[in-house]
Amino acid sequence: MNLTRDEIIEAVNGALVNEMELDPADLSPEKTFFDDLGLDSLDMVDLMIGLQRKFGISLRDNEEIKQVRTLGDVYDFFEKNQAMLTAQAEAAKAAAAQAAQQETGK
Amino acid sequence: MNGLKRVVITGSGIYSALGFTPGELFDNLAAGKSAVVRAGEEENFLPTAPAPRDPERFRALPRTLRRAMAPSACFTAMAGLAALQDSGLTQDELLALSAGCAVGSTMGSVSTLREGYALVISGQSDRLSPMHFFKAASHTTAFNLARTLGLNGAIYSPCSACASGLQSMGLGAALISAGQATVMFCGGADETGSEVSGSFALMYAHAPVEDDPTQSSQPFSAHRKGLVCGEGAAVFCLEEYEHAVKRGANIYGEIVGYSSNSGGNGLSQSDAPAIARCMTDTCKSAGISPADIDYISAHATSTLQGDAAEAAAIREVFGANVPVSSLKGHLGHTLGASGPLEMAAVFEMARHGVLIPTRNLVDVDPACAGIDHLTAPREKPIRIFFKNSFAFGGINASMICKLNV
Numbered sequence: 001m002n003l004t005r006d007e008i009i010e011a012v013n014g015a016l017v018n019e020m021e022l023d024p025a026d027l028s029p030e031k032t033f034f035d036d037l038g039l040d041s042l043d044m045v046d047l048m049i050g051l052q053r054k055f056g057i058s059l060r061d062n063e064e065i066k067q068v069r070t071l072g073d074v075y076d077f078f079e080k081n082q083a084m085l086t087a088q089a090e091a092a093k094a095a096a097a098q099a100a101q102q103e104t105g106k
Numbered sequence: 107m108n109g110l111k112r113v114v115i116t117g118s119g120i121y122s123a124l125g126f127t128p129g130e131l132f133d134n135l136a137a138g139k140s141a142v143v144r145a146g147e148e149e150n151f152l153p154t155a156p157a158p159r160d161p162e163r164f165r166a167l168p169r170t171l172r173r174a175m176a177p178s179a180c181f182t183a184m185a186g187l188a189a190l191q192d193s194g195l196t197q198d199e200l201l202a203l204s205a206g207c208a209v210g211s212t213m214g215s216v217s218t219l220r221e222g223y224a225l226v227i228s229g230q231s232d233r234l235s236p237m238h239f240f241k242a243a244s245h246t247t248a249f250n251l252a253r254t255l256g257l258n259g260a261i262y263s264p265c266s267a268c269a270s271g272l273q274s275m276g277l278g279a280a281l282i283s284a285g286q287a288t289v290m291f292c293g294g295a296d297e298t299g300s301e302v303s304g305s306f307a308l309m310y311a312h313a314p315v316e317d318d319p320t321q322s323s324q325p326f327s328a329h330r331k332g333l334v335c336g337e338g339a340a341v342f343c344l345e346e347y348e349h350a351v352k353r354g355a356n357i358y359g360e361i362v363g364y365s366s367n368s369g370g371n372g373l374s375q376s377d378a379p380a381i382a383r384c385m386t387d388t389c390k391s392a393g394i395s396p397a398d399i400d401y402i403s404a405h406a407t408s409t410l411q412g413d414a415a416e417a418a419a420i421r422e423v424f425g426a427n428v429p430v431s432s433l434k435g436h437l438g439h440t441l442g443a444s445g446p447l448e449m450a451a452v453f454e455m456a457r458h459g460v461l462i463p464t465r466n467l468v469d470v471d472p473a474c475a476g477i478d479h480l481t482a483p484r485e486k487p488i489r490i491f492f493k494n495s496f497a498f499g500g501i502n503a504s505m506i507c508k509l510n511v
Contacts, residue, residue, distance in 0.1 A: 021169045045236045
């Protein structure tokens, strides 16, 4: 994951338009997910799972993403944390590969 | 029904491979159309009878509802909305009445279960959507119907495979008859997939690949080789008689008899004595003689053993005096939807005064003989009809409806 802010906005908004069927015209950074965009907590989990898949990262144990309120918060989160999230994902992948290798070697 | 209250049907809605309204379904059945096509590689090219899984059509359901729905629940919700509209009941009336629902299916949603297995088995369970449970749950058709119609009464979901739909109707009727509900939306739904068709194929109960798939399902025929799985939904508005009359509702008919039993030993085999007992008990619950029945809508799925057992039971209870047909030659076996969906067709037959024959029935199997098989359309008024639904696990269910209430 090595994206510009515009690419992050495009990916996040794309998920909201395609998966949540929101109107692109409604997607501005100050909009809150629950009150302005009409989503709920289950939608937010679905959205994050979709973004995990898109970005090849894991957000399951990330506390900061659980605090987002606005669309802008999400853009900021990925812009700020993408290097860390990518490193985490690569470390997890390497650990899984090592575990698989050890299993094969038994 | 031997209860305190009379139970009538005041609304109907369907979603099927041969039509999205009962009238359209009747027209296609009367024209002799078949829903059966050849499946893709995923289902080993077996014959199948799919209903349209049309995202554009399903957009009639708001996303906030649809997100928790697999095809089986979408079929149900579409049929349920049509039934509600047909009933003329308003949202305020539903809430004031604490209207409930009873809708069943064979196993929730096979397509969603498959998607879930694929992710879990490949170590990607963290990619499962939080909606997965709601789409796959065994009662997905029922609670999704309640959410769609805004029902605040009891939600039931009899899960009895191919008898799910008729048992749901029976349960709803029993609750109203006992004075525990005034309005219940009841029916059945199902979606087919390789888990279902493959299971029947393993038991040599599924029709094989044929050059002409429309000839695959041949209930009661000497040449039948097995059933064809189909899908769809039907939902009826069941209502307490006095309430329906008071509001001037259109009454399709009255549920006057219902019974369900088992042979006590069944797995996949049908049990003719248990079926006969179920049909006899249904007549008793209606307080009518078998001779009063004008038409029997058979369960007959085109399996060797099941059709013969049902024919034997009909022969014992009704003799050769009542016309019989199965609509599974046209629609395939729509599993949990089959009972209510085929009932919706019978109400249309009654409206037109025409009995639809069993499609693909030319040479009656001697094991299925001795009953009045419909092999061609027959003009006949229907005042009272009989519906059968049977299921794996030895489950039998029968219902009697009286028209011109």
